[in-house]
Amino acid sequence: MITRNFFLFLARNDFVKNRASKWGPKLGAKSVIAGETIEEAMETARQLNEKGLSATVDHLGEFVYNKAEALEATHYCVRTLTAMEASGVDCNLSLKLTQLGLDIDKELCLSNMRTILDTAKKYNNFVRIDMEDYSHLDPTLEVLQELRKDYDNVGTAIQGYLFRAEQDVDKLKGTNIRLIKGAYNEPPEVAYQDAKEVYNNYLNIIKRHMLNGSYAAVATHDHNIIAEVKAFAEKHGIAKDQFEFQMLYGFRSELQEEIAKEGYKMRVYIPFGEDWYGYFMRRLAERPQNITFAVRGLLSK
Structure with missing residues (x-):
């Protein structure tokens, strides 16, 4: 727990963040971040598609502080969706509502989300609202509930370590949910x-x-959980097109390909952009295996 808390502390530390660009690539960040541009993200998605893997891309960033920044993030999401359509990749979009102004004005955030979802709907694509920390849980679900009145191409994520997770999952019956720890x-x-x-x-x-009967996106790198989900689906007659597995770009790539070859949909979460630091630190905090991965990257340079 000390190690986990240490990396979560680093994720919020501006002093370290401002200097991270010098040593981030050596810590393995370059291996788990698909570059800084939309074009690089699309190329990564294309390469994954060639291996039978689906993708979702996320332009990294959180907590904008004015309307102009929120609108800029919205336009970037629209450009990303347009690039997906133009490149023909099997890929959808993940985003955080704090990028779109949730902490500034909920109506602004809703308006920005509608702009993004209208674009996604035009291209027959899907948008996933990432779940953030607990203080943003209820506001995020409130925005989702409002959007679901008009859009069926939007979902969110529910975090399994929360006491209320079961209650939230039941309330979101019929919604495409990414299920994470x-x-x-x-x-x-x-x-x-x-x-x-x-x-x-x-x-x-x-x-x-x-x-x-709801669509489940099971986001895990744990082979034990993956095996249990497969067995559970088979036992209860749940078709393979009613759920998918998701993993992070750069982690357990061989297992990702194995799952896809077994006929399951395997979607890879591709983060990209300049604001990679907080994302990378949280990945190190999640599991000891991720820390080992980073150290291996450092020693190999």
């Missing part, structure tokens, strides 16, 4: 702290969402 440092008042309890609750919400 969770990567933020939440207090014991709202989240499980024990790894086994997180594991059990995570599996529980996956199974509940799959059983209620």
